[in-house]
Amino acid sequence: xxxxxxxxxxxxxxxxxxxxxxxxxxxxxxxxxxxxxxxxxxxxxxxxxxxxxxxxxxxxxxxxxxxxxxxxxxxxxxxxxxxxxxxxxxxxxxxxxxxxxxxxxxxxxxxxxxxxxxxxxxxxxxxxxxxxxxxxxxxxxxxxxxxxxxxxxxxxxxxxxxxxxxxxxxxxxxxxxxxxxxxxxxxxxxxxxxxxxxxxxxxxxxxxxxxxxxxxxxxxxxxxxxxxxxxx
Amino acid sequence: xxxxxxxxxxxxxxxxxxxxxxxxxxxxxxxxxxxxxxxxxxxxxxxxxxxxxxxxxxxxxxxxxxxxxxxxxxxxxxxxxxxxxxxxxxxxxxxxxxxxxxxxxxxxxxxxxxxxxxxxxxxxxxxxxxxxxxxxxxxxxxxxxxxxxxxxxxxxxxxxxxxxxxxxxxxxxxxxxxxxxxxxxxxxxxxxxxxxxxxxxxxxxxxxxxxxxxxxxxxxxxxxxxxxxxxxxxxxxxxxxxxxxxxxxxxxxxxxxxxxxxxxxxxxxxxxxxxxxxxxxxxxxxxxxxxxxxxxxxxxxxxxxxxxxxxxxxxxxxxxxxxxxxxxxxxxxxxxxxxxxxxxxxxxxxxxxxxxxxxxxxxxxxxxxxxxxxxxxxxxxxxxxxxxxxxxxxxxxxxxxxxx
Numbered sequence: 126x127x128x129x130x131x132x133x134x135x136x137x138x139x140x141x142x143x144x145x146x147x148x149x150x151x152x153x154x155x156x157x158x159x160x161x162x163x164x165x166x167x168x169x170x171x172x173x174x175x176x177x178x179x180x181x182x183x184x185x186x187x188x189x190x191x192x193x194x195x196x197x198x199x200x201x202x203x204x205x206x207x208x209x210x211x212x213x214x215x216x217x218x219x220x221x222x223x224x225x226x227x228x229x230x231x232x233x234x235x236x237x238x239x240x241x242x243x244x245x246x247x248x249x250x251x252x253x254x255x256x257x258x259x260x261x262x263x264x265x266x267x268x269x270x271x272x273x274x275x276x277x278x279x280x281x282x283x284x285x286x287x288x289x290x291x292x293x294x295x296x297x298x299x300x301x302x303x304x305x306x307x308x309x310x311x312x313x314x315x316x317x318x319x320x321x322x323x324x325x326x327x328x329x330x331x332x333x334x335x336x337x338x339x340x341x342x343x344x345x346x347x348x349x350x351x352x353x354x355x356x357x
Numbered sequence: 358x359x360x361x362x363x364x365x366x367x368x369x370x371x372x373x374x375x376x377x378x379x380x381x382x383x384x385x386x387x388x389x390x391x392x393x394x395x396x397x398x399x400x401x402x403x404x405x406x407x408x409x410x411x412x413x414x415x416x417x418x419x420x421x422x423x424x425x426x427x428x429x430x431x432x433x434x435x436x437x438x439x440x441x442x443x444x445x446x447x448x449x450x451x452x453x454x455x456x457x458x459x460x461x462x463x464x465x466x467x468x469x470x471x472x473x474x475x476x477x478x479x480x481x482x483x484x485x486x487x488x489x490x491x492x493x494x495x496x497x498x499x500x501x502x503x504x505x506x507x508x509x510x511x512x513x514x515x516x517x518x519x520x521x522x523x524x525x526x527x528x529x530x531x532x533x534x535x536x537x538x539x540x541x542x543x544x545x546x547x548x549x550x551x552x553x554x555x556x557x558x559x560x561x562x563x564x565x566x567x568x569x570x571x572x573x574x575x576x577x578x579x580x581x582x583x584x585x586x587x588x589x590x591x592x593x594x595x596x597x598x599x600x601x602x603x604x605x606x607x608x609x610x611x612x613x614x615x616x617x618x619x620x621x622x623x624x625x626x627x628x629x630x631x632x633x634x635x636x637x638x639x640x641x642x643x644x645x646x647x648x649x650x651x652x653x654x655x656x657x658x659x660x661x662x663x664x665x666x667x668x669x670x671x672x673x674x675x676x677x678x679x680x681x682x683x684x685x686x687x688x689x690x691x692x693x694x695x696x697x698x699x700x701x702x703x704x705x706x707x708x709x710x711x712x713x714x715x716x717x718x719x720x721x722x723x724x725x726x727x728x729x730x731x732x733x734x735x736x737x738x739x740x741x742x743x744x745x746x747x748x749x750x751x752x753x754x755x756x757x758x759x760x761x
Contacts, residue, residue, distance in 0.1 A: 184756055213681020213682070227673070228360075228364045228366065228367030229358075229360075237358060237680075242681065249358075
């Protein structure tokens with residue numbers, strides 16, 4: 126049996142204590158299979174980003190377990206692996222803003238993700254170019270981010286997220302800064318990546334116009350996850 | 358991929374301006390070290406070049422450079438009689454400041470013991486050594502006196518017949534060489550009216566005592582030139598320079614001279630030590646203090662700039678952490694930038710120094726050892742300066758990238 130891309134069990138995240146205690150996640154459980162794209166919806170402050178950052182291994186839960194690729198990574202706040210090394214080998218990230226490094230070209234922004242994972246510079250450059258071509262921005266490879274449009278920047282960010290062939294890609298409102306047409310293109314791109322590259326993809330979004338892209342949709346309310354039966 | 362170089366390329370304007378500032382500071386640090394070396398060189402130059410084995414000076418003094426020394430010119434003959442002494446020379450040294458062609462002219466007057474010493478040992482870059490007993494001089498180029506120019510010092514005019522380069526005294530004033538008698542004439546020159554008054558005073562003093570009243574011829578002598586009065590001593594000199602026979606026992610000669618109560622004897626090395634421990638020491642400490650302060654200032658400036666550059670890219674660093682970059686990649690980025698800033702600043706300092714140091718009013722001597730040691734200091738301060746930025750970078754949380 127193939128292990129899911131990610132499985133979270135009974136996550137609970139509490140900030141502060143006593144009178145200042147805030148429960149950001151009450152009891153969240155979710156599993157995303159490899160090759161599956163899941164959309165996560167919910168109002169602001171519902172706990173979407175907290176769940177995402179916990180799965181991204183940068184904001185450990187107070188209690189609960191996170192398994193990635195079948196490996197137990199976090200047991201409550203306790204890390205069972207080197208989280209930074211695990212992130213570079215197994216996770217990819219895309220954000221609302223592309224967050225490209227401004228002093229690196231599009232190609233180098235992808236290349237750096239490979240090099241930090243010990244890929245030799247020459248091979249990293251070749252692979253980065255392939256990814257940019259795959260995502261349709263190969264012609265802009267040598268441009269600095271400032272010279273790229275918002276959509277092109279997001280494509281480069283997706284290429285960076287795919288660089289190390291992660292088992293899980295986490296995207297936090299990746300289309301918020303894009304117009305509807307480019308937003309849809311990016312969402313379709315995530316679906317393509319999930320299906321063609323067999324990665325689990327979790328997309329946190331408010332954009333209901335792209336519901337059809339997702340294999341599954343989950344809603345977050347008051348720190349709890351509710352799975353919709355069918356895509357609307 | 359070298360992130361440091363790419364970031365610098367992206368912020369090239371700020372990096373260049375900062376590097377120029379650091380370079381100028383380091384140039385001053387380099388220059389101060391060079392000025393100190395120059396002080397040593399200038400202070401010991403004459404002692405080295407004059408080639409004496411022993412310096413005989415006034416008893417209980419540290420003359421003739423560290424303090425005033427006055428000894429009888431006849432000491433030259435007494436010293437020559439000591440077994441082991443090959444040659445003795447009178448030496449006169451004093452500084453004068455005159456006005457020449459409307460500009461102040463400050464020079465160190467050195468007297469050469471004519472005719473034994475005509476200045477053949479002086480490294481001339483133009484002209485010749487002294488060719489006659491009077492009215493000729495050798496001048497350093499720093500005095501800007503062309504060959505053949507005649508300059509009036511006292512009552513006489515002296516023609517520049519030779520040029521030296523870089524021969525200056527401990528105060529940085531150019532050296533000039535005359536015969537001893539000319540040097541003394543320049544030193545003891547007094548206006549005619551003062552001479553007449555002194556002669557009248559001598560006559561008056563003699564008339565006040567019995568021998569003067571009984572012997573009128575003495576009154577005439579007393580009212581005449583000082584040189585015609587045997588009872589008056591000859592003008593004194595600053596020192597007597599002793600050259601030993603090649604096979605002479607220096608310690609024995611020294612022991613003999615040490616028994617003479619009216620003089621003090623120094624070897625060449627002791628004379629140099631006197632100069633360095635006395636006159637140069639305070640300047641050395643002063644310059645050293647300034648160098649330390651400037652190095653601290655440079656460190657602080659580099660640290661602040663590197664810290665600011667780090668703050669500017671704190672989100673990029675957070676992103677690097679998020680995608681799993683190791684601490685050495687992030688720390689290396691900042692350390693390399695700091696080292697590059699230091700290295701470029703150092704190179705700039707050296708380049709600017711090459712161009713500007715020769716135009717400094719005092720000699721600046723930058724030795725290879727000083728360049729190496731300053732390079733090492735720059736390496737250390739660049740590393741230290743990066744620590745603040747590295748600390749900031751390593752303490753940033755990867756989720757900072759999500760915060761904006």
